[in-house]
Amino acid sequence: MGLFSLPESQIVQQAYDRYSSLYDLILKPWLVFGRERAVELLDLEPSDKILEVGVGTGLSFEYYPPGTNLIGLDYSEGMLRQSLEMGKSDDVKCHPELFQMNVEKIGFRNSTFDKVLAAYVMTVVPDTERAMREIIRVCKPGAKVVMINHLRPENSILATLEDALHPLVSSLGLFSLDRDLLSIIESCNIENLTVEPTSFFRLHHIISFTVKK
Ligand SMILES: C[S@@+](CC[C@H](N)C(=O)[O-])C[C@H]1O[C@@H](n2cnc3c(N)ncnc32)[C@H](O)[C@@H]1O
Numbered sequence: 743m744g745l746f747s748l749p750e751s752q753i754v755q756q757a758y759d760r761y762s763s764l765y766d767l768i769l770k771p772w773l774v775f776g777r778e779r780a781v782e783l784l785d786l787e788p789s790d791k792i793l794e795v796g797v798g799t800g801l802s803f804e805y806y807p808p809g810t811n812l813i814g815l816d817y818s819e820g821m822l823r824q825s826l827e828m829g830k831s832d833d834v835k836c837h838p839e840l841f842q843m844n845v846e847k848i849g850f851r852n853s854t855f856d857k858v859l860a861a862y863v864m865t866v867v868p869d870t871e872r873a874m875r876e877i878i879r880v881c882k883p884g885a886k887v888v889m890i891n892h893l894r895p896e897n898s899i900l901a902t903l904e905d906a907l908h909p910l911v912s913s914l915g916l917f918s919l920d921r922d923l924l925s926i927i928e929s930c931n932i933e934n935l936t937v938e939p940t941s942f943f944r945l946h947h948i949i950s951f952t953v954k955k
Contacts, residue, residue, distance in 0.1 A: 750868035750912075751844065755817050757915030758798075762820030765799050773801070773862050776890045776940035776948050780859060781805040783888045783950045790856040793880065795845040795873070796863030797821070800828030800838070808835035813855075815843040846872040850880045858887045862946070865891060866917045870926055878930055883955040887932075890940065893947050894922045927951065 761768075786792070786807060794802060797814035798821045806812055816822050822840055829838050843849055845860075846869055858877055867873045877887060895901050904919040912918045927935065932951040940946050 750915075751817070751846075753913075753915040754866060754868060755915075758816075758818035759820035761916075762799065762818060762824050765821065765824065766801070770801060772941075773946075775942075775946060777802050777861060778805050779938075779940065780861060780888045780890050780948050783948065784857045784859060784886060786810060786857065791854065792857045792859070793848075793850070793855040793877075794838070794859045794861075795848075795877065796860060796866065797825050797838070797840065798862075800825035800834070802859060802861055803828055803836060803838060804831070804833040806834075806836040806838075810836035812836050812838040813841065813850075814838045815841045815845065815848070817842065817844050846876060848876045848880050852879050853882045854880045856882055856885050858885065859889075860887070861890045863891075864889055864923050865919070865921055868918075870921050870923060874926055874930055878932070878953055881953040883953060885953045887951055887953065889923075889927075889949045890946055891923055891949065892917075892919075892945060893924055893937075893949075924949070 781802065788809065790811065792810060792812045794812060794814045797816050814825060816825065819842055822842055825840055828834060845867055858881060860877065864870050864873060881887065895904065908919040927949065931954045933954050935951040938948050940948050
């Protein structure tokens with residue numbers, strides 16, 4: 743079967759499997775922004791149960807304090823293999839428990855987590871609405887969620903440019919440019935939404951909110 747006849751979820755999974763060993767080398771410098779701040783915004787308490795969705799190679803692990811009760815999931819076996827190694831690094835003070843799992847079908851019960859982090863993931867997943875519903879389902883009422891993500895530009899010329907680029911970038915399986923993540927978030931059962939720019943050219947934003955009680 744050719745790459746382009748695969749379901750979108752498999753295209754994404756295979757793309758990240760393929761690039762997992764090169765991810766840190768190529769993408770770390772572009773995706774370093776906002777991680778420390780995102781973890782800071784989680785307002786971690788020692789008793790918190792934390793879920794990081796789409797952990798990738800574990801680039802956020804070093805920012806969690808020692809003893810953090812962290813569960814990480816990712817769809818790609820290759821990325822998880824890298825994150826297992828990252829978990830053993832001297833820079834990492836927490837001991838994440840890792841699962842191969844689809845964020846669109848999270849295998850945890852309702853109301854399990856106090857905090858959720860999603861870094862550079864929400865417009866990579868094939869179905870952002872479904873991923874949001876699942877994240878909110880596994881959150882306890884009042885749980886805090888922090889995301890780092892590209893947001894659709896308000897400038898209509900840039901938005902049109904992104905629409906034009908979308909078929910090309912999505913066929914590579916690495917990310918999509920056709921969604922309005924902020925509108926999707928605003929349509930969910932959430933409150934206390936904040937958005938702050940991060941990275942040069944304000945390319946990415948840190949979005950935080952709490953799940954309504
Ligand atoms: C751009 S990378 C970001 C990785 C990491 N969070 C970071 O900040 O470097 C996107 C990650 O999302 C994962 N991913 C994509 N679709 C997914 C899904 N449906 N369920 C779980 N993980 C998924 C990919 O395998 C990849 O590791």
